[in-house]
Amino acid sequence: MSDTKDLGFSPNEMMTIAASRALKSDDVCFVGIGAPSAACNVARLTHAPDITLIYESGTIGTAPDVLPLSIGDGELCETAVTTVAVPEMFRYWLQGGRISIGFLGAAQLDKFGNINTTVIGDYAHPKTRLPGGGGAPEIATSSRQVYITMAQSKRGMVEKIDFFTSFGHGEGGDHRRRLGINTAGPTLLITDLAIWKPDPVTKEFTVVSLHPGVSREQVQETCGWIVKFAEALDETTPPTELELKTLRDLQARTKAAHQGTAKGKAA
Amino acid sequence: MVKFLPLREAVAENLHDGDTVAFEGFTHLIPTAAAHEAIRQGFRDLTLIRMTPDLIYDQMIGMGMAKKIIFSYVGNPGVGLLRRARDAIENGFPRSIEVEEHSHAGMANAYEAGAAGLPCAVFRGYRGAGLASVNPNIKSVTCPFTGEALAAVPAIRPDVTFVHAQKADRKGNVLVEGIIGIQKEAVLAAKRAVVTVEEVVDNFDDLHPNLTVLPSWTIAAISVVPGGSHPSYTHGYYERDNAAYLEWDEIAADRDRFQAWMQKNVIESSADDFASRVEHLRKAA
Numbered sequence: 001m002s003d004t005k006d007l008g009f010s011p012n013e014m015m016t017i018a019a020s021r022a023l024k025s026d027d028v029c030f031v032g033i034g035a036p037s038a039a040c041n042v043a044r045l046t047h048a049p050d051i052t053l054i055y056e057s058g059t060i061g062t063a064p065d066v067l068p069l070s071i072g073d074g075e076l077c078e079t080a081v082t083t084v085a086v087p088e089m090f091r092y093w094l095q096g097g098r099i100s101i102g103f104l105g106a107a108q109l110d111k112f113g114n115i116n117t118t119v120i121g122d123y124a125h126p127k128t129r130l131p132g133g134g135g136a137p138e139i140a141t142s143s144r145q146v147y148i149t150m151a152q153s154k155r156g157m158v159e160k161i162d163f164f165t166s167f168g169h170g171e172g173g174d175h176r177r178r179l180g181i182n183t184a185g186p187t188l189l190i191t192d193l194a195i196w197k198p199d200p201v202t203k204e205f206t207v208v209s210l211h212p213g214v215s216r217e218q219v220q221e222t223c224g225w226i227v228k229f230a231e232a233l234d235e236t237t238p239p240t241e242l243e244l245k246t247l248r249d250l251q252a253r254t255k256a257a258h259q260g261t262a263k264g265k266a267a
Numbered sequence: 268m269v270k271f272l273p274l275r276e277a278v279a280e281n282l283h284d285g286d287t288v289a290f291e292g293f294t295h296l297i298p299t300a301a302a303h304e305a306i307r308q309g310f311r312d313l314t315l316i317r318m319t320p321d322l323i324y325d326q327m328i329g330m331g332m333a334k335k336i337i338f339s340y341v342g343n344p345g346v347g348l349l350r351r352a353r354d355a356i357e358n359g360f361p362r363s364i365e366v367e368e369h370s371h372a373g374m375a376n377a378y379e380a381g382a383a384g385l386p387c388a389v390f391r392g393y394r395g396a397g398l399a400s401v402n403p404n405i406k407s408v409t410c411p412f413t414g415e416a417l418a419a420v421p422a423i424r425p426d427v428t429f430v431h432a433q434k435a436d437r438k439g440n441v442l443v444e445g446i447i448g449i450q451k452e453a454v455l456a457a458k459r460a461v462v463t464v465e466e467v468v469d470n471f472d473d474l475h476p477n478l479t480v481l482p483s484w485t486i487a488a489i490s491v492v493p494g495g496s497h498p499s500y501t502h503g504y505y506e507r508d509n510a511a512y513l514e515w516d517e518i519a520a521d522r523d524r525f526q527a528w529m530q531k532n533v534i535e536s537s538a539d540d541f542a543s544r545v546e547h548l549r550k551a552a
Contacts, residue, residue, distance in 0.1 A: 033345055056371060057293055057446045069509045070344030072294025074500055077446050085479075086293055086318070086449045087379040090372040095391050118368075123401050129356045131342025131349070134319075137396040138372040167395025180416060181394050258509040 007213050009239050011192035012151065014211045016042060016247055017239045019103075019149045019190040025050040029101040030094060030139050033071050035149045036103035038247070039190075041067060045246045054093065056135040058084045067254040090135070094142045102143030104136055106150045108161045111204045111225045112175075113148060113168025113186030115140070116161040123163060133165040140166035145184045151192045152222035159225045169203035193219050195236060199228070209234035269439035269483040274463065274495075274538040277488035278304040281459050286426040287314040289457065290323055293448025294344055294507075297499035299323055300492040300541050301429040301463050303533045306330055316425055318374045318449060319344065322498065322515050325351040326533070328364060329525055335365035337423070339374045346512050350519040360522070368402055373420045378449050380422035381456025392418040428457035431496040432481075433503060435464045436471045439483030445502025447479050459487040463495040465504050494541035497548075505548040 009017075019039035023029060025048040031040045033055075044051050044063065052061050057072035061081030068076055077083045084093070093099065107130055108116035117136065121127030140146055146168070150156055168186045169175055176185050186205075189196035195209040206228045207219055212235060220227045239247075272280070282288060282305055290302050302323035314335040315324050321343055327333055329351030341352050354360045369377070376388035389408055393399040399418070408419045430450045432443045441462050443450050454460040462481070467489075471480065495501075498511035518528045 057295070057448065059446065068345070069512065070294045070507070072344070072446050072448070073507055073509075074295070074445065074502055077295075077502060083446055085447050085451065086371070087375040087452060090375045091379075091390065095372070118397065123397070126357055129341070129348070129353045131347075132338070132340050132368060133370050133396070133398065134340035134342075135371040137370040137398065138392050141394045142391065164395060164397035170395055176395070179395050258513070 007238065009244055011211065013239060013244060013247060014236065015149060015151065015190055015192040017243045018195055018211065018236055019147065020046065020243070022147060022188055022190065023048050023051055023101065027100045028052040028054065028098060029103055030054050030056070030099045030135075030143055032104045032136070032139075033068070034105045036105055036147075037067055038250070039149060040103060041250060042243065042247050045250065046243055054099065056086070056089060058086055058089045060084060060093065065253065066257040067250060069258050090138060094135075094138055097142070097144070099139075099143040100145065102139035102146045104139060104146060104148050104166065106148055107156065109148065109150060109157050109189075110159065110161045110168075112170060112172050113146070113189065113198065113203075113205060114161055114164055114170065115148070115166040115168065116163045118163040118165045120162055136166040140168065140185070141181050141183060143183060145188075146186045147188045147190070148186055149190045152219070154222060154224045157223045157225065169198060172203045173201070193222065204228060206230050207233065209236045211236045212238045269486045270488045271439065271467075272488045272490055274300060274304050274490040274492055277461050277490045278308060281427050281461050281487055282308075282310055283426075284310050285312045286310070287316065289316040289423070289425040289428045289453050291317055291428060291430050291449050291453040292496065292499055293319060293446060295446040295448060295499060296431045296443065296450060296501060297321070297323060297496050298429040298431040298463055299497055299499060300495035300538045301431070301461060301490075302327060303536070304538060306332065306529070306533050316423060318371055320352065321349065322512070325349040325515075325519055326529065328352050328355050329361070329519070330529065331361040333364050335367065337367040337369070339369045339371045343512055343516060346516050350516070351525060354522070367404060368398055369405070369420065370396065370398065373405065373418070374423070375449060375452075377420045377423040378452040378456050381424045382452040385422055387419045387421050389417050389419050423456055425453070425457040427459045427461065428453045429461050429463070430454060431463045431501065433464065433501060434466050434468050435462070435489050436468055439486060439489055440471060441481040441483075441486060441489065442471065442474065443479045443481065451479055451481065454481055454485055460485060461488045461490070462486050463490050463492040465493050465495070465501055467491055490538070492538045492541055494543070494545035495538065497541055497544045500548070505545040506550065508545075508548055
């Protein structure tokens, strides 16, 4: 950010912590890798100790000590209540309606919560071939609600996405219903600058809370569509000491483990 | 009858130019040693199937062995993109490849249908998803009871599937545990299956009765390759080499560096080299 003040925490830390606060102990959360994974585990280590975290590798009720690099790190299985096969994961648990929150990140996002992680440019002749959807297309439609978290940028938050990897609210309004999708879809977007919720009628994401020290202009400058702000705009509560310490400790343990410097850690 | 074979022979007997082949492993138990043996033997025109084609398919595509990939996530999990696969898809280097892309749910259901002997899989999927309009193998069927529109994809039936697993007993039954992924379905869906294992034990008499065991008669060949899934991992034996996945991002970013790495670590290496690669990843007991 251009005029970063020293608030004692970074915009990314605020994003992860704000996202973690949206989760409750009785949630059953299908966790995307990256920012969602950090938020879900901070929630579990602070105010939502009984949250059920599910990763698409089949680990149900997992409680990793470090953040997994992939969705299938051994740590996830070792700490899980149970580990099921991938077809069972998608058929019984996701399609079966057991997931309350699908938590996704995005490479490209539009104002209706549609996500692209497939290609930049034309599908047949892509400028950049991204990894693709993985579990996301069905997480987006079978989870009862979808939360999205990503850092803001004009490249990432765009008027029109290049590819509909995961369907959010489509063109807005009742588009989900018209396609026979009976779940709520994206109900929350947490960025490094703000908290957004969809307008009840149009389903366009609207800023409902600015993070501490963030201006409306900053939100608009880092977003590719014309931003709508709620009439009663809140300020996000800054991270508590416990939240910050929990996140930083988790990230320090994770960094040590992934660089191979934690070889001596107890089995 | 299952045969215990050196990996070189197991691959040579079961894989052929032009085959449709799955080297499966959902982050865990990736059959890297088998893939490297296939690279050394230089097969061509393969159709590569895998939910998560990570490093080994990046390597096979980079070596020009694939004419087509069928997948649902073409990334380096937790790290980023697969740069050799990108080079093939974006630039046709070293050859252009055909792409058939699904979601994880689509692939998982398609493997299950293959194992079940069905022609296709039916599930609630791809709603509003762009893949349905770019992949002609994603179709829609109507439930004859409720009228609900459901997605249909063709069953996956590989000519041969390669997987890695913990252990075999002397009869050739194979135990898979931990994140079992799609291993069982990929084996049962294939015409032939080749399994690399960490070790062979006398018997499975003391196993819990509900563990995932592939009976010997579902497998064509077993090769004992300790460390054979590195830099993936084998639950109970050694941990995932996350540093190697991070390093791969740099190696694969450059065509020459990739070739040099492949020459040294694959072409001039053998299955016997895998054991030493996981030494530092074995947990202290």
